Amino acid sequence: MPLEKYNKLRNFSKTNEPKGEVKKGTGSVYAIQEHRSSHLHYDLRLEIGGVLRSWAIPKEPSTDPKTKRLAVETEDHPVDYASFEGKIPEGEYGAGEVKSWDSGTFEIIDRKEDKLILEIHGKRLKGKFVLIRTKFGGDPKNWLFFKKKEEE
């Protein structure tokens, strides 16, 4: 069931995060959220198939193609999550403050099994970005996220 893991991890009588329901957004929702949980990280979210596919990026995303960021795939989130801001209470999953770092839309320019080329239309990130599954340390959840080099 989509979003089952998302719902299982949260107690909605305690957290203000949206309940996990599959619901279409604009079809191309893009967001990055700054999340001050036990470690500050940046959550990349892309609307694909009625949910937000999600990756936790431990360091601030960069617009320099040479600066490649680890992006650890996490559980799918509901589309409504893209506009969530607030404090997840102490003791709850992901406890800490969530606020918007970037938002907008995106398109998939090219998709291979373990590689997505995205065109991002955000306020901070604009242009082509690459998401590639590297499986660092043998972990399939490990991807890299970086700005695509401009073509000559």
Ligand code: MN
């Ligand atoms: Mn997070």
